[in-house]
Amino acid sequence: MKPKSQIVHLPVYKPGKPIEEVKRELGLSEVIKLASNENPYGSSKLVHDVIQKELAHLSLYPDGSAGELTADLAAHLGVQKDQIIFGAGSDEVIALIARAFLIHGDETIMADQTFSVYKSNADIEGAVSIEVPLVNGTHDLEGMLSKVTARTKIIWVCNPNNPTGTIITHDELVSFMDRVPSDVMVVLDEAYYEYVTDESYPETVPMLQQYNNLVILRTFSKIYGLASLRIGYGVGQPEVISLINQVREPFNTTRFGQIAARAALRDQDFVKACRDKNREGITYLQAEFDRLGLHYFPSQGNFVLVHIGKPAAEMFDALLRQGIIIRPGFQVYPDYIRVSVGTPEQNEAFVKALEHALNPERSEV
Numbered sequence: 415m416k417p418k419s420q421i422v423h424l425p426v427y428k429p430g431k432p433i434e435e436v437k438r439e440l441g442l443s444e445v446i447k448l449a450s451n452e453n454p455y456g457s458s459k460l461v462h463d464v465i466q467k468e469l470a471h472l473s474l475y476p477d478g479s480a481g482e483l484t485a486d487l488a489a490h491l492g493v494q495k496d497q498i499i500f501g502a503g504s505d506e507v508i509a510l511i512a513r514a515f516l517i518h519g520d521e522t523i524m525a526d527q528t529f530s531v532y533k534s535n536a537d538i539e540g541a542v543s544i545e546v547p548l549v550n551g552t553h554d555l556e557g558m559l560s561k562v563t564a565r566t567k568i569i570w571v572c573n574p575n576n577p578t579g580t581i582i583t584h585d586e587l588v589s590f591m592d593r594v595p596s597d598v599m600v601v602l603d604e605a606y607y608e609y610v611t612d613e614s615y616p617e618t619v620p621m622l623q624q625y626n627n628l629v630i631l632r633t634f635s636k637i638y639g640l641a642s643l644r645i646g647y648g649v650g651q652p653e654v655i656s657l658i659n660q661v662r663e664p665f666n667t668t669r670f671g672q673i674a675a676r677a678a679l680r681d682q683d684f685v686k687a688c689r690d691k692n693r694e695g696i697t698y699l700q701a702e703f704d705r706l707g708l709h710y711f712p713s714q715g716n717f718v719l720v721h722i723g724k725p726a727a728e729m730f731d732a733l734l735r736q737g738i739i740i741r742p743g744f745q746v747y748p749d750y751i752r753v754s755v756g757t758p759e760q761n762e763a764f765v766k767a768l769e770h771a772l773n774p775e776r777s778e779v
């Protein structure tokens with residue numbers, strides 16, 4: 415058989431290690447997973463109620479166009495319904511954009527250390543990824559602009575950036591958008607939008623009126639706590655959304671995902687409470703890293719990338735043995751680990767385990 419040549423050496427995506435696997439392998443009863451930027455507070459109670467009721471409809475296909483959810487979200491965002499597309503997570507929206515817009519030999523620009531799904535989807539379509547080094551963990555928008563050629567189709571900007579947690583500001587984004595050629599799509603991935611507390615962070619939905627080439631991605635997986643239900647979305651011009659819709663599978667999101675997202679949207683108190691608790695967690699972790707003399711990037715997400723001064727894989731193992739799962743394996747930052755913000759108890763357990771791993775003879779477990 416003859417697979418597409420560009421996928422033959424594509425690695426399979428490695429997600430954070432599942433809790434059950436770690437418990438089984440190490441014989442641990444308590445395991446804390448701070449590896450996949452999940453919401454440690456779960457999801458809104460309103461979601462649990464609607465999920466119970468939805469069990470009666472397991473045999474029915476979902477509404478392929480997610481009509482009711484689209485109407486709710488359009489009202490929530492202040493956009494038209496035909497400006498929204500849903501995917502099985504924003505992961506799928508990324509794949510759909512690549513499928514709709516990229517062909518062999520196209521160029522697509524992204525940071526050298528960012529969410530890996532942009533590059534893997536560009537690879538699948540045979541496009542060339544131009545990776546622009548981050549500067550101090552932040553997107554180098556000028557550097558990205560300087561790489562635009564006649565072949566450039568898409569620029570991916572992850573804001574806040576995963577894994578560094580850094581943001582680009584409103585002014586930086588406007589200055590960038592003003593200079594990107596209008597036929598080059600800018601995909602602004604705002605998976606962590608709801609967590610941001612920095613006032614210089616751009617409010618991008620109103621910018622859609624000015625920039626026809628802007629597509630915004632958000633998700634219900636992070637602050638809304640619905641990662642297992644796989645529902646995320648893109649917002650853009652109707653013409654662009656329509657093209658992406660043309661390559662979408664008919665029933666790409668589930669009834670559970672749609673109904674849960676509708677309920678989750680109604681509970682903005684839950685969102686605010688999670689944002690506040692996350693900010694306290696970030697403040698706590700950053701203060702502890704300061705105390706331990708560890709460099710970190712100032713994060714506006716629900717995770718922090720911290721320098722541990724040894725190969726991240728070693729630290730991963732040392733923490734795993736203490737029942738804590740974090741995320742190692744960032745090519746540009748081989749001696750950093752990414753830790754998701756947990757509950758206060760989880761954060762304290764992580765810091766204790768980290769201290770022990772850094773200084774086994776000096777600290778108690």
Ligand SMILES: Cc1ncc(COP(=O)(O)O)c(C=O)c1O
Nearest residue numbers: 503504505529576605633635646
């Ligand atoms: C920056 C970024 N974008 C998109 C996603 C995909 O999220 P989902 O497919 O669950 O919506 C993630 C998940 O970690 C992410 O970090």
